[in-house]
Amino acid sequence: LLLLAISPPALIFYRRALERRLLQAREIQLLECRQHVAALAAYLVEREAIELREELGTGHFGCVRQALLRLPGRGSRYVAAKALRENVSPAEESEFLREACTIASLHHEHIVRLVGVCISNGPPLVLMELAFFGDLLNYLRARRHLAENVERTDQETYAPVEEAAHVSGLELTRLAREAASALAYLGSRGVVHRDVRAANCLVDARRSLKLADFGMARETVVGAEGAPEYACRRRAMFPVLWMAPESLAHGVFSAATDVWALGVLVLELVTLGARPYGSMSPLRVLEYVAAGGCPPLPLDATPKTRALVQLCWQREAERRPSAAEVHSYLTARPRALRAALRIEQRPADADSGI
Numbered sequence: 412l413l414l415l416a417i418s419p420p421a422l423i424f425y426r427r428a429l430e431r432r433l434l435q436a437r438e439i440q441l442l443e444c445r446q447h448v449a450a451l452a453a454y455l456v457e458r459e460a461i462e463l464r465e466e467l468g469t470g471h472f473g474c475v476r477q478a479l480l481r482l483p484g485r486g487s488r489y490v491a492a493k494a495l496r497e498n499v500s501p502a503e504e505s506e507f508l509r510e511a512c513t514i515a516s517l518h519h520e521h522i523v524r525l526v527g528v529c530i531s532n533g534p535p536l537v538l539m540e541l542a543f544f545g546d547l548l549n550y551l552r553a554r555r556h557l558a559e560n561v562e563r564t565d566q567e568t569y570a571p572v573e574e575a576a577h578v579s580g581l582e583l584t585r586l587a588r589e590a591a592s593a594l595a596y597l598g599s600r601g602v603v604h605r606d607v608r609a610a611n612c613l614v615d616a617r618r619s620l621k622l623a624d625f626g627m628a629r630e631t632v633v634g635a636e637g638a639p640e641y642a643c644r645r646r647a648m649f650p651v652l653w654m655a656p657e658s659l660a661h662g663v664f665s666a667a668t669d670v671w672a673l674g675v676l677v678l679e680l681v682t683l684g685a686r687p688y689g690s691m692s693p694l695r696v697l698e699y700v701a702a703g704g705c706p707p708l709p710l711d712a713t714p715k716t717r718a719l720v721q722l723c724w725q726r727e728a729e730r731r732p733s734a735a736e737v738h739s740y741l742t743a744r745p746r747a748l749r750a751a752l753r754i755e756q757r758p759a760d761a762d763s764g765i
């Protein structure tokens with residue numbers, strides 16, 4: 412309607428101005444890409460050194476495959492190769508490489524490691540350490556199936572769920588502690604992850620957790636009241652079920668919103684990968700959290716699980732514990748968490764149609 416109200420010469424003028432802006436944006440993104448490549452110089456590997464194998468999964472940027480990396484004089488090792496799908500915009504290529512830059516700058520035993528980057532002869536490939544058990548959500552859900560089957564078929568000699576699923580409280584608590592330690596490290600580096608959840612964690616061959624997916628991570632900036640926070644202006648997709656009230660209401664992210672998400676991750680751990688908020692639609696979750704709600708807990712959640720998540724889900728961000736405090740809490744209570752699968756069904760919430 413606005414365009415119709417503008418005279419044809421003015422329209423041509425605006426179109427040219429827009430084209431110039433787009434061209435500038437493209438140049439800036441290409442420049443950004445070149446800067447990212449410069450930052451990744453130490454990680455560059457030739458395509459001939461990489462032998463792609465079976466697919467591990469598909470993500471936002473494209474397919475992730477297992478690959479054998481052969482480096483002259485340094486032997487060979489299996490890695491996970493993340494490929495950028497073809498015909499992407501410079502903006503997406505820049506974002507893809509920026510994630511690699513972020514991971515390259517982080518060094519922690521519970522954060523996935525960057526192994527290499529390949530930008531020669533074809534679409535870019537990012538090589539990361541291979542996590543033997545894949546992502547944490549699938550790892551947990553595979554165990555829940557096992558638990559449910561045992562529960563159904565073995566009524567007579569009913570074994571406690573956690574034994575049947577081979578997921579001890581000790582292991583669940585350790586996984587939560589490892590996530591907290593990765594977040595405490597990020598906090599010390601001034602990085603906010605902004606997308607903490609089981610699907611974004613990996614499990615290696617030693618069943619140790621590695622925080623991954625730094626696509627939404629940002630360095631913190633100082634907000635209006637002097638508190639470090641990040642206000643998102645650009646991103647269209649939000650992980651609503653893991654977001655703190657202030658992120659949902661104002662698009663503000665901080666170390667404290669990562670701690671809220673850590674609480675939701677704890678819930679995913681104890682329910683062995685159940686969807687937070689059951690069948691509530693994202694829109695309903697938004698209203699529910701705005702009205703003061705937080706994720707419902709399973710009926711058989713232990714008192715220590717309840718105490719921990721309720722601390723992480725305090726409305727006022729300043730009252731939430733730091734990730735380092737959550738880490739200390741779990742270190743002092745190595746069996747604080749236990750599998751809790753008695754999830755209350757609430758018919759009123761079954762409105763996931765949106």
Ligand code: ADP
Pocket residue numbers: 467468469470471472473475491493523539540541542543545546610611613623624
């Ligand atoms: P997204 O972009 O959707 O967050 P990714 O592209 O990072 O997801 O990964 C897609 C899937 O590939 C993951 O869910 C996981 O199953 C698998 N995957 C990713 N990275 C690794 C890795 N380093 N080791 C093993 N599996 C991986």
